Amino acid sequence: MTQLLVPFSFLGIDAAIYLVSAIIGFAVAYYAFRLHSFSENRSHYYLYMGFTAISIGLLLLSVATFYAFINLKVLCTQECYANMLDPAFDIWDFGYWLYYLASIIAYGFFALMYMPKRKERKLFFILPVWFVAFPYFHLLSFFMVSYVVFRSFISYRTNKSLKSMLVFAAFLAIGIFHLLSLLNIFGKAVYVIAHIILLLGFLSLLAVLLKINKSQPVVKKR
């Protein structure tokens, strides 16, 4: 029997984390859409598309995880095994696959957002080849997010504002989430830590939105 790599007590909480992250992601996507309608800048469009894609992925994963949690709650009392309830796991797996796909698309958009226009096309050619040759989702995601983390760090170093630091922290948290997800086999606690870090990352984005809405425009007199 395959041992379940997710702590049973954490099942349901992870679904809630995905849901909260998806809601925050949709809020960022909404602001990015408004931003794009103002500027018609391609980078703003990628920002909007990226957050829309990742939010859809997280929402689907949340539903699938919650479905598995409900089924496992009924059948598991003391010990849980991965093949205990195959139909539920099929749906859970399907949710994961949709999330993987949506995330890779999202990270592609985020990478494009920071990429010089002349290099954009290269990503479209490289990414599918890389995915086939290197099909480990979390590793691929980690590498893609690393580039976005690096660029957001440069942005923070340039602007030195709290908001750009929060954006950098958010992308860093997403990157760490994927790194820890790779190390999930070393213990169930890693799964918990990874998800808490993911939540902190999205809460960091929520803080950015709250700060933007809080700040009042003042026209300074010369």
Next chain:
Amino acid sequence: MEERRSKMRIYLDMLNTIIRKGGTTKPTHIMYGANLSHDRLKTYLNFLLEKGFIEEVNVSGRIYYQVTEKGKQFIIEFRKVNELSEAFGIEM
């Protein structure tokens, strides 16, 4: 070398210039305040008038421009989205 301003940034500079001058000002003040040529000033003023962000006011037979409520809302919205853009390190 300074980067080119986007159209949105120019509209914002024009509206801010009018507000800085007390809410109503002459076209020449807008031209200098927003750092525009005469031709571009006319084009952008027409756009802002069409959108209802500014309105013409006749003061002692001279044309002045005044920011409307819609124009003020535009400034607020622009600043919010601009802050988001800056947070992500993307040029507006």
